[in-house]
Amino acid sequence: MNRDTPRDSAATARSEDAEPQQKPLLRDYIETILVCVIFVIFSRAFVFQQSKIPSGSMMDTLLIGDYIMVNRFVYAPSFFDWEAGLLPLRPIRRGDVVVFKQPDEPEVDFIKRIVGIPGDIVELRNGYLHVNRQLVDEPYVLDRYRQQDERKDFGPVEVLPDQYFMMGDHRNQSADSRFWGQVPRALIKGRALLIWWSYEEQPGKIYMSLPERLSSWGSKIVHFFTRSRWRRCFSLIR
Numbered sequence: 001m002n003r004d005t006p007r008d009s010a011a012t013a014r015s016e017d018a019e020p021q022q023k024p025l026l027r028d029y030i031e032t033i034l035v036c037v038i039f040v041i042f043s044r045a046f047v048f049q050q051s052k053i054p055s056g057s058m059m060d061t062l063l064i065g066d067y068i069m070v071n072r073f074v075y076a077p078s079f080f081d082w083e084a085g086l087l088p089l090r091p092i093r094r095g096d097v098v099v100f101k102q103p104d105e106p107e108v109d110f111i112k113r114i115v116g117i118p119g120d121i122v123e124l125r126n127g128y129l130h131v132n133r134q135l136v137d138e139p140y141v142l143d144r145y146r147q148q149d150e151r152k153d154f155g156p157v158e159v160l161p162d163q164y165f166m167m168g169d170h171r172n173q174s175a176d177s178r179f180w181g182q183v184p185r186a187l188i189k190g191r192a193l194l195i196w197w198s199y200e201e202q203p204g205k206i207y208m209s210l211p212e213r214l215s216s217w218g219s220k221i222v223h224f225f226t227r228s229r230w231r232r233c234f235s236l237i238r
Contacts, residue, residue: 017044038157049069049190050068053111055203056114056175057169057174058168059148059173060142061140062097062111062192062195063171063229065199065200065201065229068194068195068196069192069193070192071190071191071193072189073089075091092185092188094114094115094117094120097114098112098189098193099188100166100183100189103181109189110175111192112166113166115136115166116165119190119193121125121159122157124155125151125154127171129167138169141171163183164188165183193235193236194235196233196234196235197233198230199224200227200229
């Protein structure tokens with residue numbers, strides 16, 4: 001009968017110790033799920049937000065039923081000079097389409113275009129926007145959406161420090177800073193980045209009951225292929 005020598009036994013023990021211990025498969029799944037959940041929570045809290053367009057105030061840039069991604073990181077404050085060069089940060093600019101809290105309804109997200117930054121003089125003459133006494137070229141505003149009526153002219157008004165003047169691209173349908181005033185910087189949540197899905201539907205309510213939500217999603221599932229506006233999907237918002 002063959003017997004292992006002490007030297008062979010020691011070599012076998014070292015070989016067994018050198019073999020990595022495999023983690024249980026269930027533990028691998030749990031760790032993967034936790035990492036994904038943490039990533040999603042972090043992204044939604046600090047980087048991206050999903051929003052739906054419920055009204056026509058930003059037509060034709062955004063249509064009712066557009067589902068958009070909002071970049072919440074781009075306007076984050078920077079404390080060092082190197083941050084601006086290394087990270088994709090930049091200041092708020094005229095022309096940006098942004099999601100924000102309306103001053104009178106801070107529990108509701110609104111989406112408009114910034115037409116005036118602090119210190120600007122904003123004026124609307126016969127449907128055309130003037131900033132600092134200069135006519136602004138607005139290719140995103142269709143002529144039929146302009147309030148070309150001198151009785152509906154607005155301004156001039158000066159944009160206050162740390163405030164922003166918002167307007168919708170559909171000037172005839174937009175309740176904006178002309179009606180409820182300027183928006184403080186602290187209420188701006190982020191810049192509208194892209195349309196990730198677009199679905200043809202009627203104007204929706206801001207607040208929906210659970211049965212209404214289920215009915216809405218049921219309709220989307222049934223008509224997903226026939227009512228989705230595929231050409232708008234994954235298009236950048238400008």
